[in-house]
Amino acid sequence: MTLSESTYTLSNAPFNMTAMEWVHAYWMSRCVYVVAKLGIADLLKDGSQHCDALAAVTNTHSDALYRILRALASVGIFAEIKPRCFSLTTLADCLQSNAAESVRAIAILRGEEHYYKAWGNLMSSLQTGESAFEHLYGMDLFEYNDQNPTQGEIFDRAMAESEETNPLVLAAYDFSSISNLVDIGGGKGSLLASILQAYSNMKGVLFDRPDVIERAKNSWDLAVMNRCQFVGGDFFENIPMAADAYILKHIIQDWDDQRASAILQRCHQAMNEQGRLLVIDFVIPPGNEFYGSKFIDINMLIMCPGGRIRTEEEFQKLFESAGFNITRIIPTESEVSIIEAVKAM
Structure with a gap:
């Protein structure tokens, strides 16, 4: 599993915000949290409702709820279409549980x-x-x-909710020469499943903690599931052997250099001599340009002992420490890149 949210990086930072608005930005975040927790957007999916009705369903105080929705409507999240009656907006749509680009859970x-x-x-x-x-x-x-x-x-x-980056990975990288692909720490396996669906001759292995693997089995389409093995284990101890390629999506960023190198070394020991390592991760570029991954890096600092988002130079050093040479870094239509590496000669 991973701590990153590749879907939720901003394409453009709101630089038109004043300094005081930046200072108070967490007020908005807290308001978004409570309406997401209450499922307000789901309650409005069939049309506008009065605050009294919303409060009754959510067991909240009607006037307090009104004041929160009024504040959010001022920044485009919900709209007050008549006194104390609110409807969805484009921004509020993504707070619905089943929206195509839902951010409710995050x-x-x-x-x-x-x-x-x-x-x-x-x-x-x-x-x-x-x-x-x-x-x-x-x-x-x-x-x-x-x-x-x-x-x-x-x-x-x-x-x-970060699964929508999978098509971007598929669009950026040609997996056709890979016969056997192992997804290390792949969670429920959405990326591996999408790759297997796109490449009908490929076989896969989903590797994660045993409890995660048990949950993953229930979420796969049977036709694709027949071409995949589900293996539980600890990637610090051992991983499935002798595959053509190993993929790690948002795994390395959760660990300090020593433990990240240990994971890569396990891959090095397991893979074929001509195998490939594919690390899908953020790569922080130089300069002052806004990248959401620079703030995800702070999240790693806070939440993960030693976790960090790395630069290209930092990745080079890390891969070399584990016996790999980076062959190329392939950008996608997001801030995520695909770092391809092979065993050093």
Whole structure:
């Protein structure tokens, strides 16, 4: 599993915001969280409703709910079409659970107490260089999710919302020469499933923690499932052997250099001599241009012990430490790139 949200990077930063609006931006985020948690957008999918009706269904105070929706409507999230009656807008559509580009789950995850408190302790990470989350809870986020299944489910739903980047990966890379592909830490396997659907002669292996693998089996189409093995394990210990290619999507960024290198070394040991390693990740470019991944990097700092978004130079050093040469870095139509590597000669 991963902590990134590749779908949710901004294509253009709102540079027209004033300094005071930047200072108060978290007010808007908190309002979005509560309406996402309450499912307000889902309640409006069939038409506008009065705040009294919405409050009755959500067990909230009508006037307080009105004030929140009025504030959000002022920035284009919902619209007050007549006194105290609200409808969806284009921005509010994505807060629906089943919208094509839904961000409801990620809005909820970002606002949950454990996540929000960790960001509230950003100063701790700044002073120590260590994970604020681990400082607060005495464990990393993955361990926390294991011990708190409800939060683990919220996390899983949020990560699933990044699946729409899969077509961008398929459009950018030709997988036709690969016969056997192993997806390391692939979660429920949406990327691997989409690749297998596109390449009917390919076989795959989905590798993740045993509990994740058990959940993944229930979400696959049977026709594609017949060409895939589901293997549970720990990528720090061992991974499936002798495949043509290994793919890691948003895995390396969760770890410090030592542990990231250890994962890559496991791939190096397992893969064929002529095999390929494909790391799908953000690559931070030089310069001052806005990239959402620069803020995702801060999320890694706070949430993951040692986690970080890397530059091309940092990736070069990391891959060399694990015995790989990067052959090319292929951009996609998002901030995500495909880093292709082979065993160093």
